[in-house]
Amino acid sequence: MSLPPEPRANPALVGQDEAAAALDAAARAGRLHHAWLIAGPEGVGKATLAYRFARFLLAGRPRAPEGKAPLFVPPDSAVFRRIAAGAHADLLTIEPGTLQGDRKRSDVINVEAARLIPGFMALTAAEGGWRVVVLDGAELMNPAAANAILKVLEEPPPRAVLLLVSSAPGRLLPTIRSRCRRLDLPPPNDAALLPLLGAWLPGMEAAERVALARLAGNAPGRALRLAEGGGLAVHAMVEEVLAAPEAKRAMATADKLAADRQGTSFALFFTLLRRAIAEATARAGRGEAAPGWVAARPLADWAGLWDRLGRLADETERLNLDRKQAALTALSWLAAD
Structure with a gap:
């Protein structure tokens, strides 16, 4: 498997040329909006685009060479290398875990981290250009953190841009959403994604890469994690x-999930199980064709099971409970009439 670089160091932009062109045009129009909400499903390249735009602004808005996607900055440039290393004085990244030290959590951006943003944006650019903040996982701000950035959104300093990256923009305060220019990123199409998966996963059969793309909703990052x-x-x-959902199958399935000591298979199993239930019941609720197993119980029961499975998975990971027993419990719920 050939892993791509992390978003801040990734020179490639897959299937998002239209969004990049919109940012390029806005930057060259002379009155760049001070806050952008880059939204879309998990893994479609939102953070990659945010860092690409940051590089473009901090490198002086260079014109993309022929054949290159908008906002292109060459990987051998000083700006690209410093941003990739997290060492550019005019770029601030805020994400879950920032300023949390030993209390680092992957599910929250706290107020201490958010309070860095107004002060940073108000400073004069160290290199005479722009100040850029990438707020990755913006929907994970707690209420105090969200309130901490409202003033800078209402009264933005000059030549400073805040890029909010979010997979769940509906969870942001309406007062935040209303002060941002929104840019929605769709999943890339097959023509853009499948060659990329071929480069990342050269040992995988072509048919499996197609199946992986479908399972990931054509989101490159999600496909790679899967x-x-x-x-x-x-x-x-x-x-x-x-x-x-037979009881005799439960033990073998639970054994397979428990064999992964890192817990990756366990977490993924619950994620995909709940997704399958949600998608199938939604189709059935709309009167569309749905898998036959949906008819085994009322739709309201499936909704309740979806919720119980989520709480079981969360408690198992949070409290470090026995994964095999949790899997057996979940499978017993599926088998129950």
């Missing part, structure tokens, strides 16, 4: 237990 976690195999397990 591939790393054996997503196709876990998905097959989910389909098996939903189609035939």
Whole structure:
């Protein structure tokens, strides 16, 4: 598997040329909006685009060479290298875990981190250009953090841009959303994504890469994470237990999930199981064709099971409970009439 670089160091932009062109045009129009909400499904390249735009602004808004996507900055440039290393004085990144030290959590941006943003944006640019803040996972701000950035959104300093990256923009305060210019990123199409998966996963059969793309909703980052976690195999397990939730299958499935000591397969199994239930019940609720197993119980029961499975997975990970027993519990719920 050939892993791509992290977003701040990734020179490639897959399937998002239209969004990049919109940012390029806005930057060259002379009155760049001070806050952008870059929204879209998980793994479609939102953070990659945010850092690409940051490089473009901090490098002086260079014109992309022929054949290159908008906002291109060459990887050998000093600006690209410093941003990749997290060492550019005019770029601030805020994400879950910032300023939390030993209390680092992956599910929250706290007020101490958010309070860095107004002061940073108000400073004069160290290199005479722009100040840029990338707020990655903006929906994970707690209420105090969200309130801490409102003033800078209402009274933005000159030549400073705040880029909010969010997979769940509906969770942001309406007062934040209303002060941002929104840019929605769709998943790339097959023509853009499948060659990329071929480069990342050269050992995988072409048909499997297509199946992986479908499972990931054509989101490149999600596809890669699924591939790393054996997503196709876990998905097959989910389909098996939903189609035939027999007690005799439960032990073998639980053993497979427990064999992964890192817990990746366990977490992915619950994620894909709940996604399958949500998608199937939604189709059934709209009167569309749905898998046969949906008819085994009322739709309201499936909704309740979806919620119980989420709480079980969360408590198992948060309290470090026995994963095998948790899997057996979940499978017993599926098998119950």
